[in-house]
Ligand SMILES: Nc1ncnc2c1ncn2[C@@H]1O[C@H](COP(=O)(O)OP(=O)(O)O)[C@@H](O)[C@H]1O
């Protein structure tokens with residue numbers, strides 16, 4: 027057996043770590059943070075892929091200036107024979123080294139990506155990457171909850187606006203109810219923006235003792251998204267980039283390599299089964 031073969035065999039069952047980036051509302055900075063976090067993680071020399079789980083209006087490719095030849099819609103036709111090697115053909119490569127599984131190009135294709143397919147794609151990516159970062163799209167639906175349930179770490183992104191805080195609070199309460207709160211880390215984006223609510227009050231309002239704070243810098247943020255160059259690449263010395271590098275550091279320092287776990291009971295039905303909710307079963 028060659029070295030290469032033995033490495034492949036020994037890493038085959040290795041499971042990378044999955045980070046879900048979520049938010050109650052859209053327009054909060056999920057895409058910006060997903061892309062920059064992934065590139066910041068890559069700078070630590072670990073294999074990273076992004077899954078654009080904003081299935082209707084995913085804009086990860088745009089934020090990285092990628093002309094994706096394939097999207098996850100193309101994966102659907104191949105799903106039965108799909109393995110980690112064939113899935114690699116559907117990924118787009120960013121010049122940073124980060125791989126991207128793009129969202130379907132049209133919103134009407136989103137339904138083609140069902141929970142089972144999403145699950146399989148993520149499982150296969152986790153075999154070959156140290157980190158798989160998933161931008162979930164805004165709000166909670168069955169697919170997002172499945173991603174959150176599967177993730178090792180969940181970043182819930184908010185900003186200081188009243189509506190964002192109100193909805194983030196509801197989201198955190200729901201995750202608590204589902205027993206998923208422990209792996210959630212709150213990210214207060216645009217924390218230095220002028221607002222009636224101060225960043226320092228957010229931890230009390232949302233009951234989170236140690237949020238990650240990301241400063242406000244609209245010029246760098248919007249330029250990053252509009253020209254498709256993640257700011258950690260071309261604005262590495264900015265406070266915004268420094269905060270993302272710090273976040274990457276915090277996330278990787280908690281890492282323990284885990285192995286594919288036996289299937290957990292599906293908790294999504296807890297939220298979506300009216301019967302159970304009516305009966306007050308929260309388990
Ligand atoms: N830290 C930040 N400072 C300033 N503007 C930001 C910051 N984060 C995000 N933005 C701006 O917020 C808007 C939404 O960001 P985006 O990543 O597309 O959000 P989402 O994916 O949650 O819908 C963009 O115009 C972006 O430039």
Ligand SMILES: [Mg+2]
Nearest residue numbers: 056057080085
């Ligand atoms: Mg987005």
